[in-house]
Amino acid sequence: MVQELFDRATKCFKEQLPFVVYSKPNETELVGVFQHNDAVHKVKDFTETGFVFAPFDLNSDAILLKLDAVEKVRLNRSLEVAVHEDNMPKCDAIEKEGYIKLISKAIDRIHQGDFNKVVLSRKIEVDCKDDNFKVFQRILSVYKQAFCYFWYHPKIGTWMGATPEILVKSNGAQFTTMSLAGTQNSVDDNEPIWTAKELHEQQLVTDYIFDTLKEKVNSLNSLERGSVKAGRLWHLRTEMKGTFSPNKFGDAIKALHPTPAVCGSPLENAKQFIFENERYERTFYTGFLGELNTKTELSRNRNRRNQENSAYRSVVRSSELYVNLRCMQMFQGKAEIYVGGGITSDSIPEKEWEETVLKSRTMYRVLGSK
Numbered sequence: 001m002v003q004e005l006f007d008r009a010t011k012c013f014k015e016q017l018p019f020v021v022y023s024k025p026n027e028t029e030l031v032g033v034f035q036h037n038d039a040v041h042k043v044k045d046f047t048e049t050g051f052v053f054a055p056f057d058l059n060s061d062a063i064l065l066k067l068d069a070v071e072k073v074r075l076n077r078s079l080e081v082a083v084h085e086d087n088m089p090k091c092d093a094i095e096k097e098g099y100i101k102l103i104s105k106a107i108d109r110i111h112q113g114d115f116n117k118v119v120l121s122r123k124i125e126v127d128c129k130d131d132n133f134k135v136f137q138r139i140l141s142v143y144k145q146a147f148c149y150f151w152y153h154p155k156i157g158t159w160m161g162a163t164p165e166i167l168v169k170s171n172g173a174q175f176t177t178m179s180l181a182g183t184q185n186s187v188d189d190n191e192p193i194w195t196a197k198e199l200h201e202q203q204l205v206t207d208y209i210f211d212t213l214k215e216k217v218n219s220l221n222s223l224e225r226g227s228v229k230a231g232r233l234w235h236l237r238t239e240m241k242g243t244f245s246p247n248k249f250g251d252a253i254k255a256l257h258p259t260p261a262v263c264g265s266p267l268e269n270a271k272q273f274i275f276e277n278e279r280y281e282r283t284f285y286t287g288f289l290g291e292l293n294t295k296t297e298l299s300r301n302r303n304r305r306n307q308e309n310s311a312y313r314s315v316v317r318s319s320e321l322y323v324n325l326r327c328m329q330m331f332q333g334k335a336e337i338y339v340g341g342g343i344t345s346d347s348i349p350e351k352e353w354e355e356t357v358l359k360s361r362t363m364y365r366v367l368g369s370k
């Protein structure tokens with residue numbers, strides 16, 4: 001029962017014990033991972049097993065929750081919970097002016113040739129009187145196609161979100177990744193017409209991922225680009241699939257993260273601009289999170305006649321990591337929503353501001369009070 005899982009998580013929250021509760025895109029299962037003590041386990045090289053919560057800047061620590069207890073329950077996603085459709089972030093004129101200046105500065109630097117793309121972001125503080133579990137229930141109810149999570153560690157913080165972006169998903173030697181960028185408001189269910197700016201912005205991400213990974217993996221194929229809906233937004237997405245040596249998983253993650261979907265290109269110049277100019281620390285926003293090196297048992301049929309023991313089992317490692325987008329950090333009585341967008345030479349500062357306002361609504365509508 002979902003309620004029992006929530007009760008267990010509530011107890012952990014009160015007793016200050018780390019946990020994560022999550023549900024994968026389009027799945028009807030809710031998973032709870034509970035750590036028996038409040039130790040902070042730091043990831044060394046991504047060969048560890050557990051639930052990883054990694055920051056944007058991998059010079060800071062990625063945190064691992066040990067799988068001391070894992071509970072899975074069936075989630076009835078048709079159980080709709082009311083959300084606050086009319087909740088709209090207030091337009092803060094000073095915040096807007098500062099953000100527009102930042103975008104204009106980035107565009108100037110693009111024209112000077114310092115980089116082609118940079119992803120800039122900001123943080124919005126919102127009052128929230130509702131219980132965290134109530135907020136999370138709304139997230140689960142409205143974002144069925146996203147990876148929805150509620151993560152807590154007493155020594156790190158409380159985060160939740162509904163992200164549409166896979167960093168990497170692997171099963172044994174097979175892996176999938178994606179390039180996700182370009183944003184339009186969803187007016188109805190019709191796919192949007194993408195502008196040259198959005199197509200270019202997304203292509204930069206695809207090219208980067210392809211070029212970075214191709215040296216490090218055994219095979220890599222790019223599927224056709226398409227439009228995907230994330231809540232009330234549309235994005236451009238290209239999926240990539242391939243095979244790799246599973247013992248190189250850590251190298252692949254470090255090579256992939258951060259992609260130009262959350263940082264920019266060329267990577268180092270964009271990253272430096274972000275560190276020097278964004279007026280706050282992203283911490284775990286635009287980092288990644290999810291199952292790391294969990295064991296999956298595969299049953300295969302040898303298909304030989306007269307062989308009694310015709311099915312044999314093999315155990316493979318699988319991981320499912322998502323980019324930490326459309327997320328917020330929870331505090332007593334308030335939430336901090338994180339939002340950003342890709343800036344290229346064709347960006348119009350006012351439109352980029354509006355894009356962050358639209359993105360902020362993903363979390364805003366699940367918060368209980370203004």
Ligand SMILES: C=C(O[C@H]1C=CC=C(C(=O)O)[C@@H]1O)C(=O)O
Nearest residue numbers: 180181182183261339340341342
């Ligand atoms: C950085 C964010 O989104 C990224 C993912 C999809 C589309 C994006 C864009 O259109 O700019 C961003 O690259 C965010 O939602 O905070």
